[in-house]
Amino acid sequence: MFMSRLRQIPTHHLQSTINRSNCGRRYHFAGFATVAVGKRALNIPVVDFSGYRHSGSTSEKRQIADQIVSAFKDSGFLYLAGHGIPTYTVQNVFQKSADFFKLPMAKKAQLAWEDPRSNRGYVQVGRERVTQSADADEIAALRASAPDFKESMEIGRDWDKTWRNMWPLEADVPGFKQTMLQFFQTCHELHTYIMRAIAVGLDMEEMYFEDRINEQYHNLRLLSYPPIKTSLLTKDGQARAGAHSDYGTLTLLFQDNVGGLQVRNPHTGEYQAATPIPDTIVINCGDLLSRWSNDVLRSTLHRVVAPSIQPISGTEGVTPQRQSIAFFCNPNAGAEISCLPTCYSPSREKKYQPVTTEEYIVGRLKATYM
Template sequence: MLQILRPRASPVVLHAARLPFNVAPRYRSASTLAEDVRSDSTFRIPLIDFTAYKQATSLSEKRRIADDIVNGFKEVGFVYLTGHDIIASETIDRVFKKSAEFFRLPDETKGKLAWDDPRANRGYVKVGRERVSESSMSPAEIAALRTKAPDTKESMEIGREDHPMFRNKWPQENEAPEFRQTMLHFFQTCHDLHTMVMRSIALGLDLPEQFFDKKIDRQDHNLRLLSYPPIRTSLLAGDGQARAGAHSDYGTLTLLFQDSVGGLEVQNPHTKHYQPASPIPGTIVINAGDLLARWSNDVLRSTLHRVVAPPAQKISATEGMTPARQSIAFFCNPNFDAAIESLPTCTSASNPSKYPTVTTEQYIVGRLAATYS
């Protein structure tokens, strides 16, 4: 598979010939996205340049990009976004560097910051404690799956810093210099991008552009730093084993930053087969979560995805070792007290609301409580 380096500070020009087979730039017009995703051989994740939305001088110009984004979430549930200058490449590089430094800390040091409350959703999660899952699975099914095939990753969970009840769990400054300030700056820039993308989604769903602004402004988000340590291939050979099992995300959007190792796979909603979502320089992978799907009455898709092991390096005649992998996920959420009910433009007499009203907190805390041991 084509190996693509993580974005650097220099600008990247995206040529169609260099893109992974399952990605299409916005200018592709030979067939529609809806047609292409019905076959694994033509399945693609749309690549959208957000520059035109940010620089637009009229609502009609914004609407063209908004329609592309909404169409990507309708048909695939995922898009690659480029032109996202709100988050500089230097900032992303620094976050990866500080994340790697954190995970190299002794287990005893990280263990003092252990995750312990699904309402807070803050702190360190050791390898094997989490088992991500599908929204349809029961707590008992998730517990059985966690025992059989826990996710082979560790993570650090960071929430908004000014929460009135819950506090982030930070390492000491002498243990991880500049870790805290780096992550707080990144948290804010991710929120700013989330706000702009949600404005484009509002336009694409025939809502006022600022429709979501007051429903997402408290920044009840979750920044997750992820480390996938090297692992012997024999440990990944069991039924259901994966670096991160098939799952959907909980909130509105997820902003995913990948390193060059790769391993993310997206389920084709039509064939149910998984397709690679390879790293592309200068882009962020963005997918719709369960609450955005629910808000849109399933007009937008919360698509299953997973992380599989990349090709391993042979260490014996019968054994291999997968490379380490890093990624950073910013899980965007509505305000925790926001009432999530089907949007007026996504329902009709012939397509009534499928879901009862639920608050963000009720939904997310319930999912988190079932996810962790």
């Protein structure tokens, strides 16, 4: 949508368009989040997915599929409503995540992340430095000068015979393992539905991706952004999480109400806040889905910056605690990511050589962590 000037729509105006019923939690939206960024505004639409999950109507499914694909073509991001995950389920995951991060460092350190092929375990503040750079020396320098101020807990499929999840003791965080395993499965099932919609929106058979994503080669990441003083965020390139794209097919992001996520407008290079909207999930397209689609769908840069500062003196302030839950959806480890049949033509050549999921993701992880 081209506009010379566009007024920002406050979050509460978007929320006022939500119509909830007691049965089925259906949503109806009359707009999208947008902000003035010069000649072209970045639109992050709110898509009601309930019709795709429940409707037997081919036309309604196609309409919703087209909305999702259109969003990924334009900005690479959308808010998903009507996704079917109850609010209390998400709240419980956030609570268990908070309980884990409250553990003493000595207990968390026993579960330390060890290997990019596993991508499981606890990552302490400063160990990861997300970036688009592929240069190991450059990433090391960034990590030393401006590390990401966040800690995380990485969880994969629990039945993997080669790589095991690293769980806290049940006595330390009661119900943690069971909660996370159930949520992992719930997110995988939602991801499968969204990939079906993407297939439809790209004019392919609905089940095209089914046997390419069924091994659950995903990553559930619990994220904690501790409070941090303003003075520590003034270094060049510093952020709570640096600008980056995600590696896989989709990311399902569950935010708290603190905020801080920003999306880079691919048309102008400016960043827009992806303001939390209750009962929605922020969904973005990852690198492998973008490669699969020959860049028809966008994998867009995003970052996490400091939200509103709370002053603690005349010259110093502190950011509030922030939590988020990210579910990184990936194709099967051995799946070959080569151009989809509807995404190239004589006028649109294939841009990438085939690569397997494992080759791509492990390569990115090796460069990201120390």
